[in-house]
Each structure stands twice: as structure tokens, then as C-alpha cells.
Amino acid sequence: MATVEELSENFTKIGLVRECERLGLPTNGSKNEMAQRIIDHQAAANGEDDDDDGSQRDDDDGSVHDEQNDENESDADENDDSHADSDDATVRGNDANDEREARRNTHQRPQVYSFRDMEESIESFGAEDGEDVKVWLQQLETVAESARWTGEHKMIMLRKKLTGTARRFVFSLQDVSSYAKLKKALIDEFAPFVRASDVHRTLGNRKKKPTETTRDYIYEMQRIALAIDLDEPSLCEYIVDGITDDEFHRSLLYEAQTIRHLKEKLLNYEKVTKNSRKKTKPDEKREKPRAENKASAKSDPKKHCFNCGDASHVASECPQKSDGPKCFNCNAFGHLSKDCPKNKTKQKEKKVNVVEKVNGDKPGVLLNLFGREFSAIVDTGAEISLIRKDLWTDLAENDVQMRKSTMKVRGFGGDVRIVCGEVALTATIGEEEFPIRFYVVPNEAIDMQVLIGMDFLSGVDYSISPGEVRVKKYRPSDAEPADVDVKWIRRVAEYLALDRVPT
Known part of the structure; x- marks a missing residue:
């Protein structure tokens, strides 16, 4: 017969309530109280069955005695019939005993659940x-x-x-x-064919997820290990490897040889890691500078004279204030560095073509093609120079031939187009002429008529500044030092031929 502890552990309270209702027992109280009522009821029912069995046995014994008395009083001819009746009674008694045993087993195994x-x-x-x-x-x-x-x-x-x-x-x-x-x-x-190596590989690759609790991770590892007969210390080692990579922490957790001991260590490990994360958080607010320090900094600014550049006084107290402003180029007074006469003597005359910016904020130059001026945009990000097809159609009247080209250009949005051809033109920028190779593109390829790219700019001396673009041809530097070196080398060669050393 089941005990109170077994019924309370294996079945819910609802199941116990339903069984009490079926047996006509009170349904109030705790699970243990209802389980005790059910057990008492079953014990009472078993006792009644035992009484019935005893009375049945008495009846059977009485019938046997009566049959024996009848046999003693009967004639000798009736002995065979009496023995046959006795055998039938024994069989009937055995059947009754089997039925009572089955009924007793049914009472001893109650179903207190649904x-x-x-x-x-x-x-x-x-x-x-x-x-x-x-x-x-x-x-x-x-x-x-x-x-x-x-x-x-x-x-x-x-x-x-x-x-x-x-x-x-x-x-x-x-x-x-x-x-x-x-x-x-x-x-x-x-049922899959499970290799032990596959299970070991799965356990070794399984890591604890950030959103996974420690208990859930342990339960999942235990479920994976059910496929093979894996000892507990090995499973504990796999669990530790999936939680931390720190060798020091692993050495402490490896001491656990059972899952129960490992759970206790992991709970302590979680507490330690949480506390360490709290301590290592940076300060939310740094110490602000005191107001006194700010006041002292404001009250004692660094001095600097913008007239003579001296750091011992300010411009209003400059002793050379009457001499006028100081030129920081020649260190003389009376003019600024931008008006310094020495700058003018140092500068050589350079022929530079200066053109103000055109087309809004885009830098550009004015170039002349066959007597007509056009605004050309300068684009240092473009590798080649382009001319729009409608402009080329107007210029084609000057007997300039366009050659075929397989060049492809990529515009905004990654749109790739094949050029219509290429043409070599001579353009005038300022007062100088420059040969430029243009690639003719469809009208919808670019917004401007002419675009100057790096294939032209790399062969000239150019500079781009806010508001203007300067373009000039490369010129060789002053050749006098080279001529002097050549003359000196020639003289040394002459003296060597004469076996004399120059003095």
C-alpha cells in the first residue's frame, strides 16, 4: 500500500481532491491530510475483504465437515461419488481465492489521479x-x-x-x-546511431549563452550527455569549459567532481563576477574643476603684444608703439609682413593663369577652344577629362576627327557608360596653350560641358584655393648652377690631361 509521502509527492492536490470526492471523503485540508484519509479508507476496505475471506473459509470448512459426516453415514457404494464432489469443491475454492487475490491487489494499488x-x-x-x-x-x-x-x-x-x-x-x-x-x-x-565522439564534440563546442541561466545550461549539458555513458567528473569539466576561459577560474571549478558540488561552486562564481563588474564600472561623473581655479585662470591670462610680439606686455603698453607695426618677416617696424619689400625682391615673375571660380562652389577655369570660351570644372577625383557630346558636335565643324574608344566611365549611383570616342584638342587657358585629351560622353552623363581630370592636371603645375584655380606649365629651374658644375668638371678633366692640379 502506498504511503502518505508517496501520494503527496507523486500526485497533485487536484488529483487527491477528485479521489476523495469519488470515495465520499472530505476534501478539506492539506495534501498530506487528504492522502491520509485515502490510505485509511483503503485500509478499512482491505480489512473488510479479509473478514469476508475468513467467513468464506469457515463456510468452506463447514461444508467439508458436513460432506465428511455424510460420507460416514452413507453406504460404501456411494464413496466414489463423495470423492468427486470433494474435488469439485476444492476447484471452486481455488477459483474463489484467485478472485479475492485479484480484488485485494486492486485495493492495494489505488489510482488517486486523473x-x-x-x-x-x-x-x-x-x-x-x-x-x-x-x-x-x-x-x-x-x-x-x-x-x-x-x-x-x-x-x-x-x-x-x-x-x-x-x-x-x-x-x-x-x-x-x-x-x-x-x-x-x-x-x-x-533511434539514431550515436557515436561517443560526436557527443564529446557537441559537449566541447557547447558554450553558455549570454541570455541563458547557469541552471538551464547545466540541464542542457546533462541532456546531451544522456546519449552515452559519461562519468560525472568529465561532464563537470565540459560544463566548466563552456562557462569561462579564465584559467584561474577553471582551476577552482575543476575541483567539483559531482553536478551537485559544481552547482554550488557556480552560484558562488556568479556572485563574485557580478560584484567585480560593479566595482570596475567607471565613475559616472568626474571631479569638476573648482570655481576658484577658473577664477584664477581668468584673472591671470597669458600676456602677448600683438604689435612687437613680446610676451612681457600687451599691445597697449608697447614701448615701440610709436614706431608702427612690426614686420615679422624682416623684424623692422613701419609695415606688415604682407607689405614687406623683401618679399617683392625674392619673388620671381611667374606666368600663372588665374581664373575665378565658376559654376557655384565648384572650382574651375575658363578655357578657349577654337576661339570660343567655355567654363570647365576642375575635378581632382576624376581620372580622365570629359567633354559633352552636344559641345563636341559644335566643335566638329573645325575638321577635328574623333577616334573610337572602349573606355567606360562610372557616374553617380554606379551607372556605367561607354564613351562615344576620344579627341585630342589644344585649349588655351589664360595666355598659354595646353594639349588636352578629351573623352566624349553622352549629354546625360555629366551636367557641365567640360570636365578637367587628373590626366591633364598631372602634367601641369596647378593649385586650387578657395575662389580660384591656378594652372601653369612646368618650367625647368635656373640652369646656372648646372652650367657651373659642367664647366668645373671640364676644367678638372683638362688639368688631369696635363698632369696638373688646379689651385
């Missing part, structure tokens, strides 16, 4: 990845044993908990009339 109560304690099985049919059947049979189910009960619950692929597989079977046959069919179909 099918719905036990259904929630069994997970569904759909033959998905990561699900082991053998492990699932073992869990089902464990619950069935606690609930004292028969084979029919187990088969009904098994079919009810199947989902997805497993459910469709069962519907495709024929002649599956028992739990044992259905269990064998599921194992033959879905």
Missing part, C-alpha cells in the same frame, strides 16, 4: 533534431510506473504525446495493437 494530471508531466515528441526517442520513452515509462499504468494506458498516452513527423509515422503503421509493438517501431525508425 489522466489529465499526468499528461502535463510528459513532454511531446516530434522526432525533431536533438530529440532522442529512447530517452523520451524512458521518461514516459518512469511516469507510467509511478502512476501504475497498464499497457493500454501507456499506449494511449504515447499516441497522444506524439507530434509532427512522429505522429505521421504512427498513422502510417498497420497492426500495431500493443504498447510493446509501437515502442519497437518508434525505436527502429527514430
